[in-house]
Amino acid sequence: xxVLTQSPGTLSLSPGERATLSCRASQSVSSNYLAWYQQKxxxxxxxxxxxxxxxxxxxxxxxxxxxxxxxxxLTISRLEPEDFAVYYCQQYxxxxxxxGQGTKVEIx
Amino acid sequence: xxxxxxxxxGLVKPGGSLRLSCAASGFTFTSYSMNWVRQAPGKGLEWVxxxxxxxxxxxxxxxxxxxxxxxxxxAKNSLYLQMxxxxxxxxxxxxxxxxxxxxxxxxxxxxxxxxVSS
Numbered sequence: 001x002x003v004l005t006q007s008p009g010t011l012s013l014s015p016g017e018r019a020t021l022s023c024r025a026s027q028s029v030s031s032n033y034l035a036w037y038q039q040k041x042x043x044x045x046x047x048x049x050x051x052x053x054x055x056x057x058x059x060x061x062x063x064x065x066x067x068x069x070x071x072x073x074l075t076i077s078r079l080e081p082e083d084f085a086v087y088y089c090q091q092y093x094x095x096x097x098x099x100g101q102g103t104k105v106e107i108x
Numbered sequence: 109x110x111x112x113x114x115x116x117x118g119l120v121k122p123g124g125s126l127r128l129s130c131a132a133s134g135f136t137f138t139s140y141s142m143n144w145v146r147q148a149p150g151k152g153l154e155w156v157x158x159x160x161x162x163x164x165x166x167x168x169x170x171x172x173x174x175x176x177x178x179x180x181x182x183a184k185n186s187l188y189l190q191m192x193x194x195x196x197x198x199x200x201x202x203x204x205x206x207x208x209x210x211x212x213x214x215x216x217x218x219x220x221x222x223x224v225s226s
Contacts, residue, residue: 035212037153044203044219045153050212084164088153091212095167097143099153
């Protein structure tokens with residue numbers, strides 16, 4: 001099983017600032033099949049990034065993903081008020097399709 | 109409208125059973141693998157199970173293997189999760205999610221709450 005470790009656990013930032021979230025895998029993620037999701041309270045997760053760096057349909061270009069192998073990053077270039085949420089990474093290259101424990105981006 | 113709608117959640121006693129359903133609409137159901145993902149109250153996401161488009165490939169998390177069974181009926185555009193021998197730690201919101209071909213889970217339902225308690 002691939003274990004995904006996200007850091008930091010909580011990120012306190014102001015609107016307009018840049019957010020950098022990390023996801024580290026315990027072993028190499030097959031074909032960079034790594035996704036990022038956003039979840040707001042009381043809502044289902046929303047796919048942001050797949051294949052480590054491809055934006056999902058309708059996702060603003062302030063969201064970008066990078067990385068390969070075992071180290072991946074989600075960057076939000078300038079935080080908008082609606083971006084404060086919990087973010088999860090997930091590998092889907094092998095089963096079990098594991099999730100990281102999440103990073104909460106909160107308003108400073 | 110492209111959507112997934114879960115149903116069947118509720119309160120069940122430890123050791124009991126429940127069957128969750130997920131109705132798909134607005135897209136070609138037979139073209140996609142489907143998944144169940146759960147989230148315990150105040151916790152993160154946990155992948156539970158997946159099933160390929162023709163039901164040829166089925167996978168489970170170790171935590172549910174032997175107790176939960178995923179299935180689908182392509183004629184009814186529906187996904188199911190039969191839950192037996194339920195435990196308190198199975199308490200969670202259960203989401204069904206569509207798997208984009210090698211592209212992550214691109215469509216999610218709103219979830220259905222399962223509570224296991226005496």
